[in-house]
Amino acid sequence: MTVPPLPGVHPAWLPPEAFRAAGSRRVLVLTDPVGDLGGEALPGPVADLGGEALPGPVADLGGEALAATVRAEAAEACERHGGAVVAPGEPFDLVLALSSADALPPEAQAVREPEIGAEGFVLARHDDVTVVLADDPAGLLYGWFEVVRLGEAAFGEARPARAHRPALRRRMLDHWDNIDVHPVMGQVERGYSGGSIFWRDGAARGDLARVRAYARLLAATGVNAVAINNVNVHATEARLLTDRLGEVAAIAAELRPYGIRVHLSVNFASPIVLGGLDSADPLDEGVREWWARTTAHVYETIPDFGGYVVKADSEGQPGPFAYGRSHADGANMLADALAPHGGVVFWRAFVYNHRQDWRDRSTDRARAAHDHFAPLDGQFRDNAIVQVKYGPMDFQTREPVSPVIAAMPGTRLAVELQVTQEYTGQQRHVCYLGPMWSEVLGFRFWGPGERTVADVAAGGGLTAVSNVGDDPYWTGHPLAQANLYAFGRLAWAPDLDPAAILDEWIGLTFPGGPGLVRATLHEMMDGSWETYERYTAPLGVGFMVRPGHHYGPDVDGYEYTPWGTYHFADRDGVGVDRTRATGTGYTGQYPAPWSEVYESLAECPDELLLFFHHVPYEHVLQSGSTVVQHIYDTHFAGAEEAAAMRLAWEKLAGSVDEALYARVKERLDEQVRCAEEWRDQVNTYFLRKSGVPDAHGRPIH
Amino acid sequence: MTVPPLPGVHPAWLPPEAFRAAGSRRVLVLTDPVGDLGGEALPGPVADLGGEALPGPVADLGGEALAATVRAEAAEACERHGGAVVAPGEPFDLVLALSSADALPPEAQAVREPEIGAEGFVLARHDDVTVVLADDPAGLLYGWFEVVRLGEAAFGEARPARAHRPALRRRMLDHWDNIDVHPVMGQVERGYSGGSIFWRDGAARGDLARVRAYARLLAATGVNAVAINNVNVHATEARLLTDRLGEVAAIAAELRPYGIRVHLSVNFASPIVLGGLDSADPLDEGVREWWARTTAHVYETIPDFGGYVVKADSEGQPGPFAYGRSHADGANMLADALAPHGGVVFWRAFVYNHRQDWRDRSTDRARAAHDHFAPLDGQFRDNAIVQVKYGPMDFQTREPVSPVIAAMPGTRLAVELQVTQEYTGQQRHVCYLGPMWSEVLGFRFWGPGERTVADVAAGGGLTAVSNVGDDPYWTGHPLAQANLYAFGRLAWAPDLDPAAILDEWIGLTFPGGPGLVRATLHEMMDGSWETYERYTAPLGVGFMVRPGHHYGPDVDGYEYTPWGTYHFADRDGVGVDRTRATGTGYTGQYPAPWSEVYESLAECPDELLLFFHHVPYEHVLQSGSTVVQHIYDTHFAGAEEAAAMRLAWEKLAGSVDEALYARVKERLDEQVRCAEEWRDQVNTYFLRKSGVPDAHGRPIH
Structure with missing residues (x-):
């Protein structure tokens, strides 16, 4: 057992x-x-x-x-x-x-x-x-x-x-794992830890011992649900719902003893793709019957099946829009099929126009989820959970909390985090995300003393994209295990101190080691999210990553693309004007007080300034620094901190397992290199644009 | 027959x-x-x-x-x-x-x-x-x-x-065709015309009728040599030299009746990869014997085999540097193996550091081929042909002529062009390259009345990367056939007027059609290279393309990469200082008078200004326009010309074959869209950087 x-x-x-x-x-x-x-x-x-x-x-x-x-x-x-x-x-x-x-x-x-x-x-x-x-x-x-x-x-x-008692009802990890290796995205989409622990060579692995061990690790953190395939459901993976259900059942059997329910990502067009129908219209009786029948069969095979995860009408995935139906119509159809069996559907709110015209400054991707979903509040079934990314964009290092979370009091919501470090260093960089998640979960939309994000999501859940693969260390970077651990712990108890969670993880993972090991790990990891933020995109503006794979700097990489992720830097200033007064009006999606705080150039928190405002380079932050000098200072500091991290780790040689030491060392070498690359590209970019020299005369190219 | x-x-x-x-x-x-x-x-x-x-x-x-x-x-x-x-x-x-x-x-x-x-x-x-x-x-x-x-x-x-009489002895098309479909580069590297006409499903095609037809088309232009596999020689393709030679022989049999000799791209490490030796050192006797024996076997099978093509020590390909040997050592080893049989080796001079540090402005990729090869002049065997790209960079829309061509009087040289439109619209854009090639071939390094590039290459040859695939129109864009045609004609007679060649091609390809068809095609195509230049990278600075696939604009796409292809735009100016006075000294690789012309800000031709000089945006060109206004003007004009091209073509509806009309129309739609994208991205980029408004108040974003 x-x-x-x-x-x-x-x-x-x-x-x-x-x-x-x-x-x-x-x-x-x-x-x-x-x-x-x-x-x-x-x-x-x-x-x-x-x-x-x-x-x-x-x-x-x-x-x-x-x-x-x-x-x-x-x-x-x-x-x-x-x-x-x-x-x-x-x-x-x-x-x-x-x-x-x-x-x-x-x-x-x-x-x-x-x-x-x-x-x-x-x-x-x-x-x-x-x-x-x-x-x-x-x-x-x-x-x-x-x-x-x-x-x-x-x-x-x-x-x-x-x-x-768990604060959140559903504590779930989503695996963006493909059965077949995708020609562009590989086996695990946005995966940085090798192949899938579920799938290999086009089928469920014969030996699922790794899945059992994973379930045990998760249970020890408090996680109780897993989705075992990519939300971008390709042809092979679609069939898990029907003729390949046996593979799902085999995985469910490994998860069950540790209290983890299996969920499937399903393709909205399944009635067409798998059922041979000519429609996937959620109001079509034939379609509804197909889903009811198919879902009943799932529960015959896996009686404690958790439910579905759906990405619809997003980045090319099919959805209800094709039939003139709403997302509520789509989600409810699946909810109705699941309800007799006690299942739920997680319906992602990640819907936006990914073919935007960069010339058009009035369209704002940040607005999209709220624009699409807030009007539907109250229309979702009780077992339809709208799954909202924590920020309005896409898992950036720093984003404001998504206003959708505050906008749907009549809807069961789940908040979605990203444990896999797509935009936070891809498990080549040490970036302990506990502090970020803690901030998000503790955010109070309605001001001090009011409910937190975690409170809002209590009846829905907390979900996250997993960072686990068949790598010997599970997560590629051994220290990225801490993110997986912290996710589960925060899902159970969002008010835990992320630094204490970190120490818990260190204590369990490096038991009996000298105090130096624990102290060093704490020192390296506790502030690592802020370090990562310092040497990457400044002041909440986001992106500036290499298009496609999203690793390493490319300041203008997404600037002239259809993806809606811009910084609008010119020779005078930088940032996105999302105010109601002169910008896209996104600040109006927040309730007071944040609708006012974010609107105000004076009150907007420094770390989100460029997310909400377009300002001159000489604009003075609340910190007292100018925007451009802040960019220089943080980028020099961030790269120095990465180097210091490596130095600290090198002192542990001989005190930790040799192979683990070497793995971390190799990753730290890459982190230091990459942080310097970020520092130099970002600083050079803004020096070339602004013409403002560094106040301290440090080398910028 | x-x-x-x-x-x-x-x-x-x-x-x-x-x-x-x-x-x-x-x-x-x-x-x-x-x-x-x-x-x-x-x-x-x-x-x-x-x-x-x-x-x-x-x-x-x-x-x-x-x-x-x-x-x-x-x-x-x-x-x-x-x-x-x-x-x-x-x-x-x-x-x-x-x-x-x-x-x-x-x-x-x-x-x-x-x-x-x-x-x-x-x-x-x-x-x-x-x-x-x-x-x-x-x-x-x-x-x-x-x-x-x-x-x-x-x-x-x-x-x-x-x-x-043919002006150039060897008139050759190189096919960057893979036998196996490469996971990134596809079947035909930089191919925009479907699959390979030689290879399919991992082997030579069973039906080689298409190869015979290709040979006939080529013979009609004057081409007499073809290399049938990619210069990046992957594992499968390496074996064409040995156990898969029969496939080469089958293709040779189709080419022979039209006077075309088959050539193979070979992997420098073949003695290791195929021969099981532990070295590929060109001075090692065992290695030399392996090549001699292997080559003798090739000639037993294909007695009129043309020879080898080699990309060595370039972009990750193996080469003699690993053994501390020179490119002459490497080329001569193969030349010696080929000499008894009358074969030649084409040894590419495309050698540079593709892991350059963008911060380091002293390293200049443009210098690399000359730095590597000029000192070796006189050391190559008579049947070793050094193959030099026409420009010092990489097949850009506008480059100065490579100074290597002037620097090796004691070496047989071939000049390499690119018929496939990697950087010139990828056969989605009409871009008739005859005028560019004509300029290159007629360029006189030593001034008026002195020898041309074509004269220098007479004993070596003219080679080019083919644009042909298994597309029904051979070249994807039907009008791109004109480039293939013009290449052959100019290889035979470099002093032909490219406009006359174009009319020849039109007359042969659209026989008996109304005069309107011929006049329109001439109007669309004759200036299309300059149109393409107008809406892409300005004033010879090059690149500004999307990294990797090289299609469409990305002004900073290569600016902070290791590839050595920079424009150095900042808020004050743009361009690469390659002067001897203050820059990389590249101008010194030219003989007089060009060493002086390019060095001089006043005399340097406008179209190459930013290749040789870094200048303020307000610098006044010989044309009388400022650099930044020139950028705006040419980009608006280029996009307008693309639109005019489409308008002209649309008047031919009903006058040309319907399918061909539709194919060209679809490509023109894309060209117009892409030209507007280039216009807007380049103009916006330079407006944001320079702050200089368009003198005519046209929309820039």
Whole structure:
């Protein structure tokens, strides 16, 4: 049931050592009355994985499988580290118990709550006993991993009982994995970690041990859903929905024991492509029946199937516009097909005109999602989740939070992040994204004290594009594992301090190492997002990357393209005027106070200034620096920080695993090179344009 | 022996109608004593295809094959158009005779010359008889096509005897065709006309009728050599030299009857890659023996094999530098292997650092070929031909002529042109290149009255990258056929007027059409190179294309790359300082007077100003315009001219073949769109940089 160490694969944040504290104790596991039927999943009582009721029955084969996982995890840890799984009545140091279990020991009885709720758990330590109590096996598993995270601290001083409940109902990773290697995009679109862990040679991998190990890693962070194929659904991948469903079921079987539901990206045109119909009109009865029938068949095969992910009418993908229907019509059609089975559809709001005329300054891609979706608020089914990228553009290093998130109070929303570092260094650069995500999730559209983004998304979810591939380190850059880890943790608890999450990850991943290793990693990673920002596109203006692959600098690379991603630099100034007064009016998509803050040249935060305003190079920032001097200063500083990172790492030679050291070193060499390239291209570009010399006379070319 | 019309393939400049004048006459063909052995090639007397002696015997299987071709061509034309091939003694209107033929009629005797020479012919008309006399069958074939070109004019007024001899010995098309479709570059690298006519599905095509037809078209222009694979020799293609030689032989058999020798691009590392040796050192005896043995085997299979083409130590291709040897060492090794068989090696001088640091303004890619090759002058074997691109950069729309051509008096040189329109519109734009090539070939390095580029290359040759593929029109854009035609004609006679060549091509390709068609085509095409220049990179500065595929504008696309192709535009000015006084010193690679003309800001021709000088935007050109106003004016004018071209073509609807009309129309639509894109991007870029408004207030974005 559990995952044996995979030869040649890095254990990430679950090395055997991480289980020492729990595994050296006497552990009591009480999972009755789920039943002690053995390790394999069987139909059992329904445990809803989410925090709120959804229409229709939810088939959950995972209940017993999850309970078995907890038992097996505890047994394996004890076997490895000298502890013991004990029987009821025997003395114990740790009890993991379902609240409904027979014969709850008094220590567990003492911390009972009327409703812990789905996936939640109570953790307490008193009378030298550590207690994890949950209403469902999923909660027990999450509690187990909390104990693992705490290590010896879980068995130290007394802890008052505290309920842990996931803040967001759906915590999901989307894999942009293709079955067939795409001629341009490769096997994993925007993937920087080798091939797919799901697919190889045009089919699901024969050996899915890696998928099981992945599920375990994810469960330890709190993730409970995965979509296993690219949202750009090509011909082969479309068939996963029908005649290749067996491959999906095989993957689902690996995910299930760790409480992770499988989701499929589907092609909106499937009724035509797969069904032989002549339409995909969401209001056409034949089309609706096709989806109902097809979806029913999916659930016959995978009763706990999660649902669909759809990218429609976006960047060339088919969608409801072809039939004069709205996105609500499209999403609802799929929602209706899924509802009887308890599934959901994630319908992406990433819709914009990617054939824009760069000459036309009135069209603003940033406005597009709001323009398309806000008017549809209230029209979506309860199991249709509108999935909104965190920013209005496309996963840039710095963007304002998408106003769509504030604009659809009558709609279930999921916020989409990007763990894979498409625009943030492609896992060749150290760029710990926890702080960025934390800012996004904690953003309050309606001002201080009002609800956060995480609050808005609670009933929908948090999703992200995964950074995982079949690379031995999972994520190409070993330190990029921290992003995967932080995503799960923030999805569970958005108010966690990202620096603390980082330390958690470091502590688990580099256990027992000298303090220098941990301190150095913290020093290198904690500010790495801001470092990356410093040496790339300045002040929120975005892009300036090489077109197509999006790696490395090209200041004008997208300036004269149809993609809507411009900076409008000329000899006098730079930035995009998105004000209501003189620009595209995008600031008006925000509620107060942000509609005013962003509109105001004086109040707009420096880091987003060029996203909202076109200003002269000599414009003075709130920081006191001019725009152009800020550009020079940050670019010199960013490149220096990258070099300092490498220097810090080099001091760890001999203190960390040799192969891991070498891998990180090689990436840091590239980061330093690339940061200098960014520094020089951006500085040269703006010196050539502005004519303003660097105040400190540093070399610009 | 001749070529039947290929179904679905455009006849280009050899439609049946082109043979009416000759084919409706009585034609006497006298090819004894080559022998009248029938249509197939057999070993026969040697006829050297070149104008000068080369060391070693030259195997020529083509003599009789060529004679048979002439007979068959005449027979077919007569059969189609009502004329007759007559026997000696019968009355005739046209005689095609070898000067050595028995029983030359008095009309032919009268125009005999002591030596007409290889491939040459004498053409005369007197006493109502047209005479073509040649020393070898190749000359006879070229004479036949001259009669075809003249049409009725060949049978009109008397013509004094005139000897026609090719000005350049080798007139060669290089095909950058891959056997396997390359994942990035496709089947034909820089090909814009579909797949390869030689290769398909990883092997030589089974049906080579298209190759035969191609050979015929080429012979009609004067081309006598073809290289059938890409100079970037990938793994599969490398094997053409050894175990896949049979495929080469099959293609050679199709080319031979039209006097065209086959050449192979070879990989310098072949001794390692194919021979299993551990070195490719050109001075290593084992390596030399491998090449000698391998080459001998090639000649056993293809006795009239032409030789090798090599791109070495360039853009990642292997070469002699790896062994500390010079390009002369490398070329001579292959020359020595080829010499016993009369073959030659074309050794490309396209060598430069493609990993340049854009920050380093002292490195100048334009200097590279001269820096590498000029010091080696005199060190190359007589059958090693150094192949030099016409300009110092890379086939730009406008470049100065490469100074390497003037710098190697002790070396056999070939000048390389590019018929495929990589940088000149990729056969989506009408761009008749005859005028550019004519300028290059007529350029006089040492001043008025001195030798031309064509004179320098006479003993080497003129080569070009072909624009032909398996497209029904051969060249994608039907009007791009004119470039292929003009290349052959200029290779034969570089002093021909390119406008006259254009009219020849129009007359042959659109026979019998209304005068409007011919006048319109001339109007559209004659100035099309200058039109293309107007709307693309200004004043000789080059590039500004999208990186990688090189189509469409991207002003800064190559500005911060390692490719050495910069314009250095800033807010004050633009251009590359290549003077000796203050720049890279490139002007010093020219002999006087050009070393002085290019050095002088006042004398440097406007069209090359930014290639040689960095100047302020307000610099006044010899034309009287400022640089920036010139940029605006030419870009508005160029785009207008493209639109006018389309307007002119649209008037031909109904007057030309419908499918051809549609193909050209579709390309013109794209040309107009793309020209506007060039106009707007370039103008906007320079307005944003310079801040200088258009004097005429036209819209710039």
